[in-house]
Amino acid sequence: MRENALAILLAWTLAAQHGLCGKLEKIAQQPSNILVDYYAYRHISIIHFNVPERTVAVVFTFMAKEEKTGGIGKCAPLNVSLHLKSASLPFVCPDGSKMAAKLMEAKRRRRHYSLEMKSDGNSYMIKIEAPSAGDWYVIAFRSWTDPDSGKIKQQGLSASCETVMDAEMFVEMPAMTSLVDPEVEHQVQLNETSDTAVVQYLVPDVGLAELILFLNSSCGENCNIAVHVTTEDNLVDGLLNSTATSLSFKPYAGGFHYVTLRLLSGNASNVRMQLSSLVGVGQVTSVVLSRKSFPEFFLFDYEHLRGNDTKPQPFNVTSDALSVLNFEIGRVYDVGGTVTLGFKLVDVEEKHKKNIVLVACVSLGYYSNITSGGGCVRAHGLTTADVYVNATEPAFVHVPFPEAGTWYVSLRVFCPEREEKTTSDDSGVNVTGNNSCSCGRTCLQGDVACERCDCLSRCTTVRVESIVSSSPCVEGRCGSHGKCMHYMSGGFVFSACHCTGGYRGFDCADNTYVLNTSGILLQLLALTFSNFAFLGSVYVAIRREYFTEAVAYAAVMFFSTFYHACEAGEEVYSVCIMRLSVLQFCDFFNALLAIWVTLVAMASFGPRLTAFCQVTGAIVLAMGAEMDRTALWVFLLPAVTGSALIGLSWGLRCRRKRTIRYPSRPYRTIFFPAGVLLVSLGLVCYAFLQTRRNYYLVHSLWHICVAIGVILLLPKRKYMK
Numbered sequence: 001m002r003e004n005a006l007a008i009l010l011a012w013t014l015a016a017q018h019g020l021c022g023k024l025e026k027i028a029q030q031p032s033n034i035l036v037d038y039y040a041y042r043h044i045s046i047i048h049f050n051v052p053e054r055t056v057a058v059v060f061t062f063m064a065k066e067e068k069t070g071g072i073g074k075c076a077p078l079n080v081s082l083h084l085k086s087a088s089l090p091f092v093c094p095d096g097s098k099m100a101a102k103l104m105e106a107k108r109r110r111r112h113y114s115l116e117m118k119s120d121g122n123s124y125m126i127k128i129e130a131p132s133a134g135d136w137y138v139i140a141f142r143s144w145t146d147p148d149s150g151k152i153k154q155q156g157l158s159a160s161c162e163t164v165m166d167a168e169m170f171v172e173m174p175a176m177t178s179l180v181d182p183e184v185e186h187q188v189q190l191n192e193t194s195d196t197a198v199v200q201y202l203v204p205d206v207g208l209a210e211l212i213l214f215l216n217s218s219c220g221e222n223c224n225i226a227v228h229v230t231t232e233d234n235l236v237d238g239l240l241n242s243t244a245t246s247l248s249f250k251p252y253a254g255g256f257h258y259v260t261l262r263l264l265s266g267n268a269s270n271v272r273m274q275l276s277s278l279v280g281v282g283q284v285t286s287v288v289l290s291r292k293s294f295p296e297f298f299l300f301d302y303e304h305l306r307g308n309d310t311k312p313q314p315f316n317v318t319s320d321a322l323s324v325l326n327f328e329i330g331r332v333y334d335v336g337g338t339v340t341l342g343f344k345l346v347d348v349e350e351k352h353k354k355n356i357v358l359v360a361c362v363s364l365g366y367y368s369n370i371t372s373g374g375g376c377v378r379a380h381g382l383t384t385a386d387v388y389v390n391a392t393e394p395a396f397v398h399v400p401f402p403e404a405g406t407w408y409v410s411l412r413v414f415c416p417e418r419e420e421k422t423t424s425d426d427s428g429v430n431v432t433g434n435n436s437c438s439c440g441r442t443c444l445q446g447d448v449a450c451e452r453c454d455c456l457s458r459c460t461t462v463r464v465e466s467i468v469s470s471s472p473c474v475e476g477r478c479g480s481h482g483k484c485m486h487y488m489s490g491g492f493v494f495s496a497c498h499c500t501g502g503y504r505g506f507d508c509a510d511n512t513y514v515l516n517t518s519g520i521l522l523q524l525l526a527l528t529f530s531n532f533a534f535l536g537s538v539y540v541a542i543r544r545e546y547f548t549e550a551v552a553y554a555a556v557m558f559f560s561t562f563y564h565a566c567e568a569g570e571e572v573y574s575v576c577i578m579r580l581s582v583l584q585f586c587d588f589f590n591a592l593l594a595i596w597v598t599l600v601a602m603a604s605f606g607p608r609l610t611a612f613c614q615v616t617g618a619i620v621l622a623m624g625a626e627m628d629r630t631a632l633w634v635f636l637l638p639a640v641t642g643s644a645l646i647g648l649s650w651g652l653r654c655r656r657k658r659t660i661r662y663p664s665r666p667y668r669t670i671f672f673p674a675g676v677l678l679v680s681l682g683l684v685c686y687a688f689l690q691t692r693r694n695y696y697l698v699h700s701l702w703h704i705c706v707a708i709g710v711i712l713l714l715p716k717r718k719y720m721k
Helices: 002-020 350-355 438-443 518-542 545-568 580-603 607-628 632-656 665-689 697-713
Strands: 025-035 045-051 057-070 079-086 113-116 125-127 134-142 160-172 176-182 186-191 196-202 209-219 224-230 234-240 247-249 256-265 268-275 284-287 289-294 298-305 315-316 322-329 337-345 357-364 376-378 379-383 386-391 395-400 405-414 417-424 430-436 462-471 484-490 491-499
Touching: 002 234, 025 045, 025 134, 045 438, 045 491, 057 113, 057 134, 113 256, 160 337, 176 186, 186 196, 186 256, 186 315, 209 234, 234 247, 247 357, 256 268, 256 298, 268 386, 284 357, 289 545, 289 665, 298 438, 315 405, 322 462, 337 386, 357 376, 386 395, 386 405, 405 462, 417 484, 518 545, 545 697, 580 632, 607 632, 665 697
Parallel strands: 176 196, 284 322
Antiparallel strands: 025 160, 045 134, 057 125, 057 160, 079 113, 079 134, 186 268, 196 256, 209 247, 209 268, 224 234, 224 256, 289 298, 298 462, 315 462, 322 405, 337 395, 337 462, 357 386, 357 405, 376 379, 417 430, 484 491
C-alpha cells in the first residue's frame, strides 16, 4: 500500500505542469471490498467516501487483485468496472438491458465517472478538480459478460478466487480560503507558493435565474488560471489569462458557492472577482408540499395539503406564471429507492381536453424556466421537458437513486391548438376551420426543444394533481417477472429487482434471454426424460440380483427427474412435488450413493462386508452432500475410496489364485474398459464443457452416460467368482 501511495504522489508531481500541483493528503481508505460478477444491479459493491468542504482537488485510487480461496491452478486477472458519483449511487446498465418504466434521462442528472480496470494488483486513479463536498459513492463489480457464454465450472477443478478491491482518497486543500460578501468585489493574490485559493459566497434564498462572475487578472501573456464554480455540483469551469472573462451559471438558492482558482502557469497574478447583480425570472407561483414518511425503507410521499386537509389537493397552473414545487431528498437514507413524479389534469371541460398540454421540468438544486416553446432552460442549455401531460391520462417519470438535495419541478400549461373559428371567404360563404399552431405541435411532443413558439394560444387555468413519492424499485414493484428486494453493501441499503424466468433489467422488463415456451419445453423434456435411461440400470441390477443397487438407481431416476422438472420449467411448465432445496439434496445424495454402491458391488466382497460398506458410505455421503454438495471432494471421496476397495479386493483375489486374470475375461476386457470409458466421457462433459447455453444438452448426456456406464460396470455374479 505504501508503494501505491508513493506512485500516486509521484504521478501528481509529474503532472504539475498541467495544473495538478499541490500537496496530496490521504484522508480515507476502504480496504478489502469483495466484488462479484454483474448479472443485475443487486450484484454491486458500494464504497463510500466523504469529501471535505473547500477541497481544491480529490484523487480516488483503486487497486483490485485476485485472492485464491481454493481449487487447482492460479487466479487470472479479471475485468472490473467502477462508477463514481456524488450525492447518490450511480445508476448504470452495463448489460444494456431495456426498461419499461420511463426514467429521467441520465444526462439531465449529476455526472458520474467511470473506470474500466483489471484485477491485476495495479493502482488506477480518478482525479476530480473542485469536487462538491459531501457523500461520494463508488459502485464496483466484475464486468458484465454474456451469461449464456459463461462456463459452468465444477467447484474444485479450477481455482476458486475472490476479487478484492482496496480504495483510498487523497485530497488537496487550498493555500488560501476566504468567505466573501457576494455584493463586494474581492481580490486574490496567486503566486508560486500560494497557487490555489477558494473563495466562498453565500447566495441568498431568492428567485434567481442566473449569476455572472466577472474576473480580471493582472498577470502577463503566459499566465493561465483555472477557475471552477462549485456548490453541491460543479456549475461551470473556465480559463482566465491576461484578459478579463466572465462565467454565468445557475445558482443553488440559499447555499454556499465556491470559486476555486489554480495558477496553471506564470509567476504571480492578482485576480479580482465580482458577482453581478442578481437576475430574476418572471412571475413564479410556489406550490408547497408536505412530507409524509413511512416506517419502511425509501417509502415517503410529498403531498399538497391545504389547511387541515388530510388528503392531497389539486393546485392551479396557468400559462402566464411558472408554478414551482420542491421537495427534499435526504442524505444516505433517501437515496436507495426511486422517486416517482406524476401529474394529472382534473376538472377539464370536455371541449378543451384535446387542446391542453402540461409541461414539467425536473431539476436538482434550482428550478428551470420554461420557454414560450415549452423547452426547459437548464444549467447547460435548452432541453425538452421531462413530462408532458394531456387531459386524457396522467404521465409519470421515475428517478432511480435520486441525489440528495432540493429537487424542483417547474410547471406550465400550453394550448397547442386554437379553438375553431368561423370566417367568410371572398364569395361571402362562411368557412369553419381549425386554427392550428404547427410549431406548438412539434415542440410539445418531446422531440424538439423549442425556445419560442409565439402562435400558442393563452390557456385557461387548469387544476393539477401531483404525485411525488419514493418507493423501492419502481413503485415498489418489478413488473410481473421479479420481486423488489432490499440489499446491503458497504453499510448502505438499496433496493433492486430480483428478476426470474430469464428476465433482466432495472424493472425486469428485458426479455432478451427469455426462452419461448417451446425452448423451455425442450430443455425440460431433455433433462427429465434423459433420466429414464436408469430404467435399464434398474432392470439389469434386478436381473443380476443386486437389489440394494436397484433401489439406489431407482432413487436417482426419481429425484433427478423431479428436480429438473421443478428447476428447468422456468415457472411455465414447472412441476415441484416438494421444495427445490429438498429435491436438490436428494438428487445429489442419491447420485453419490449410486456411484458408491456400484463400486462396492464391483469389489465383490461377501454379504456382510458389502452391507457394512453400503451403510457406512450412505452415512458419510449424506453428511458430505449436506455440507457442500457441489464440492469436488464430495465426488472424489466415494470414487477414490471405492476404487481403492476394488484394487484391494481384486489384488487379494489374484494373489490367492496366483493369477492376474481376474475378473473373468469378458468383464475384464470388454465391459469394464467400456464402462470406465463411457463414465469418463460423461465426467469430462459434466466438469469442463457445460455452459449456460448448452447445459440442458450436456447434462442430459451426463445422465445417459452414467446410466449406460452402470449397466456395463455392474458385473454378473459369475464373472467375479
